[in-house]
Amino acid sequence: MPPRRGREDRGASLAPRGRAPSSILLDLAFHQAYKASAHGTDRLDRSRRRALLKIVRTSAVLRRQLRLRSARCSAALEEPLSAELLARRFGPSAVPGSLGRVYRAQTRLLGLSEAAQRSLRRRSDVIGIGAEVRAFYGRAASMIREVDANLVTLEAAERFLKQRPRIDPNVATVVVAGFPNVGKSSLVARLSSAKPEVAAYPFTTLSIAVGHADLGFDRMQVMDTPGVLGRAGRTNPAEGEALVALEHAADAILFVLDPTEECGYTLAEQEQLLARWKDEYGGVPILEVETKADLTTSPSSRLRVSAVTGAGLKELKALIQGLLRAAVLSKPTPLAPEELTTEFELGG
Numbered sequence: 212m213p214p215r216r217g218r219e220d221r222g223a224s225l226a227p228r229g230r231a232p233s234s235i236l237l238d239l240a241f242h243q244a245y246k247a248s249a250h251g252t253d254r255l256d257r258s259r260r261r262a263l264l265k266i267v268r269t270s271a272v273l274r275r276q277l278r279l280r281s282a283r284c285s286a287a288l289e290e291p292l293s294a295e296l297l298a299r300r301f302g303p304s305a306v307p308g309s310l311g312r313v314y315r316a317q318t319r320l321l322g323l324s325e326a327a328q329r330s331l332r333r334r335s336d337v338i339g340i341g342a343e344v345r346a347f348y349g350r351a352a353s354m355i356r357e358v359d360a361n362l363v364t365l366e367a368a369e370r371f372l373k374q375r376p377r378i379d380p381n382v383a384t385v386v387v388a389g390f391p392n393v394g395k396s397s398l399v400a401r402l403s404s405a406k407p408e409v410a411a412y413p414f415t416t417l418s419i420a421v422g423h424a425d426l427g428f429d430r431m432q433v434m435d436t437p438g439v440l441g442r443a444g445r446t447n448p449a450e451g452e453a454l455v456a457l458e459h460a461a462d463a464i465l466f467v468l469d470p471t472e473e474c475g476y477t478l479a480e481q482e483q484l485l486a487r488w489k490d491e492y493g494g495v496p497i498l499e500v501e502t503k504a505d506l507t508t509s510p511s512s513r514l515r516v517s518a519v520t521g522a523g524l525k526e527l528k529a530l531i532q533g534l535l536r537a538a539v540l541s542k543p544t545p546l547a548p549e550e551l552t553t554e555f556e557l558g559g
């Protein structure tokens with residue numbers, strides 16, 4: 212079988228695509244500065260005003276660009292699922308460290324621009340004014356180049372996040388998980404709006420994906436995950452992503468087993484992983500389901516479904532609905548704004 216290029220390979224490389232981000236930012240800023248024109252009482256006054264404008268614009272454009280390039284990753288660090296996915300993919304301190312250095316560059320740029328403006332006001336010759344602007348450009352450029360590697364990291368992290376779903380924390384989530392090739396994605400496609408890739412080999416799914424489903428009054432998020440082999444101490448990045456989803460996104464887990472063993476793994480191996488997860492994720496309800504019911508007539512005590520014929524899917528949906536209802540109801544609900552006001556008033 213030829214090696215397949217997963218989404219991981221396509222999307223999350225740290226290598227910059229094309230030009231260095233610092234060079235793009237500096238071109239943008241210097242171009243804006245170059246267009247600056249100013250009126251003044253005489254040549255010196257005009258030259259000083261234009262120089263001030265160049266410095267202010269360069270600094271503003273650079274700081275805005277740094278802010279924009281940090282925004283998505285900053286927000287992601289506030290969400291436990293995304294923060295953990297980033298930590299696993301890039302290392303625990305790569306994204307927070309890059310954000311910190313880019314933030315400090317913004318503060319330093321502001322200081323540099325204010326100092327340059329003060330020096331300019333003291334200059335009384337056109338040549339000196341020109342030298343001041345050039346010195347500012349030089350220092351600003353080296354500050355931006357210093358964070359080039361951090362901007363590359365943030366770009367890669369943003370590309371990585373773009374390929375991951377955004378989870379609505381207010382909507383209940385069932386995470387569909389199990390061994391590779393057992394039929395998880397086929398079930399997710401049957402249960403929700405998601406259209407995952409389905410194929411007859413393990414690790415077709417390499418990253419998490421989410422579909423939505425209407426359960427009458429409730430909505431739910433159905434999360435597809437890569438398969439997990441459950442080898443002690445060894446997880447590949449795709450398996451790691453499934454584990455992060457179980458830890459940080461699951462209100463309930465749908466554990467999918469393939470009793471036919473067509474997937475290439477024995478039922479005993481799959482049941483071992485199930486037993487381990489029951490210990491590890493004790494706080495989250497786990498629903499066990501056997502799929503590929505159209506291929507087997509052997510007896511089983513578990514619910515059997517088929518993604519091919521649709522057998523058992525109605526019952527499965529009802530069970531998931533019941534489980535999610537119970538899981539969500541047992542969560543401590545945040546106080547509604549009017550309750551907060553009442554409490555505050557009573558307390559005061």
Ligand SMILES: Nc1nc2c(ncn2[C@@H]2O[C@H](COP(=O)(O)OP(=O)(O)OP(=O)(O)O)[C@@H](O)[C@H]2O)c(=O)[nH]1
Pocket residue numbers: 390391392393394395396397398408409410411412413414415416417436437438502503504505506516517518519520
């Ligand atoms: N006959 C039959 N085949 C199924 C059923 N569900 C899935 N399959 C087949 O099983 C194979 C694996 O299905 P997937 O849905 O890709 O399995 P997966 O668990 O998502 O696999 P990974 O993403 O690789 O972990 C595919 O060839 C599917 O067509 C089913 O209910 N009946």
Ligand SMILES: [Mg+2]
Pocket residue numbers: 395396397407408409415416435436437
């Ligand atoms: Mg899959």
